[in-house]
Amino acid sequence: xxxxxVSGAAGRMGREVMxxxxxxxNMELAGAFDIRGEGQDVGDLIQSAETSIIVHRDLxxxxxxxxxxxxxxxxxxxxAGDNIKVILRHGARPVVGxxxxxxxxxxEVEALAGQLKTGCVIAPNFALGAILMMRFAAEAARxxxxxxxxxxxxxxxxxxxxxxxLKTAELVxxxxxxxxxxxxxxxxxxxxxxxxxxxxxIHLHSVRLPGLVAHQExxxxxxGQTLTIRHDSISRESFMPGVLIAIRKVMHLEGVxxxxxxxxxx
Ligand code: NAD
Numbered sequence: 001x002x003x004x005x006v007s008g009a010a011g012r013m014g015r016e017v018m019x020x021x022x023x024x025x026n027m028e029l030a031g032a033f034d035i036r037g038e039g040q041d042v043g044d045l046i047q048s049a050e051t052s053i054i055v056h057r058d059l060x061x062x063x064x065x066x067x068x069x070x071x072x073x074x075x076x077x078x079x080a081g082d083n084i085k086v087i088l089r090h091g092a093r094p095v096v097g098x099x100x101x102x103x104x105x106x107x108e109v110e111a112l113a114g115q116l117k118t119g120c121v122i123a124p125n126f127a128l129g130a131i132l133m134m135r136f137a138a139e140a141a142r143x144x145x146x147x148x149x150x151x152x153x154x155x156x157x158x159x160x161x162x163x164x165x166l167k168t169a170e171l172v173x174x175x176x177x178x179x180x181x182x183x184x185x186x187x188x189x190x191x192x193x194x195x196x197x198x199x200x201x202i203h204l205h206s207v208r209l210p211g212l213v214a215h216q217e218x219x220x221x222x223x224g225q226t227l228t229i230r231h232d233s234i235s236r237e238s239f240m241p242g243v244l245i246a247i248r249k250v251m252h253l254e255g256v257x258x259x260x261x262x263x264x265x266x
Pocket of ligand 1: 034074075096100
């Protein structure tokens with residue numbers, strides 16, 4: 001039985017993770033932490049009967065009371081780094097979905113996990129379909145170097161482009177190698193109309209609208225043909241199989257694994 005606690009328990013992803021843990025064999029929801037909803041029964045947050053697990057506002061207190069094996073963190077980038085370090089120092093293993101954690105924080109976490117000889121997973125995208133989309137896009141870029149990326153997200157997302165779009169652009173750029181497209185000089189009648197540019201000519205476009213969850217199209221153009229690779233997360237449930245894989249695998253890891261793809265393909 002793996003005892004799992006959730007950090008960011010009152011948030012959209014945190015609630016979905018708690019629901020999932022409660023119906024997964026060999027896992028037990030052990031604790032909940034959030035700066036909102038202190039003292040609330042988790043049952044209220046996930047529309048279930050009372051659970052007798054209450055939301056803690058203090059991470060250290062929650063860890064001492066719940067003694068989890070794994071803590072899943074879906075909070076905000078400003079908090080996630082400190083949360084991860086506290087979790088590691090308490091002997092639990094972090095599985096982190098929070099996006100936008102900076103490189104310096106990642107280095108500190110790597111050093112600490114190495115020193116403590118324990119495991120940690122940080123994955124900016126837990127949707128298996130999105131990981132496959134990136135892999136297929138990298139493969140296609142070897143033959144179709146002309147490419148644009150359109151990512152579409154709900155209107156509460158603050159960062160643009162998405163981490164997944166950036167990662168896709170990086171993989172595509174690496175896979176296609178040196179490329180100099182033959183295009184006329186462009187005139188943007190409205191600044192930004194052609195999107196942001198990565199590696200010179202990979203254009204990234206970000207759409208933000210209510211009703212969307214997380215979607216991305218990678219469009220390749222070649223002579224007389226286009227190839228579109230599209231992934232849609234139509235609900236937050238799409239992230240849960242990936243989160244469960246990470247929870248199971250982090251129990252046997254030493255060091256930090258960054259990116260779900262390394263748990264799937266390496
Ligand atoms: P949300 O705003 O619904 O939830 C975030 C929660 O974190 C809130 O309840 C908030 O009170 C809490 N919080 C804020 N600061 C905190 C702190 N210092 N300590 C503890 N809790 C704190 O957001 P969300 O939609 O659940 O997304 C959360 C994060 O997960 C974002 O970074 C988002 O980009 C990311 N995300 C990642 C994936 C993935 O596959 N990796 C998928 C979806 C969302």
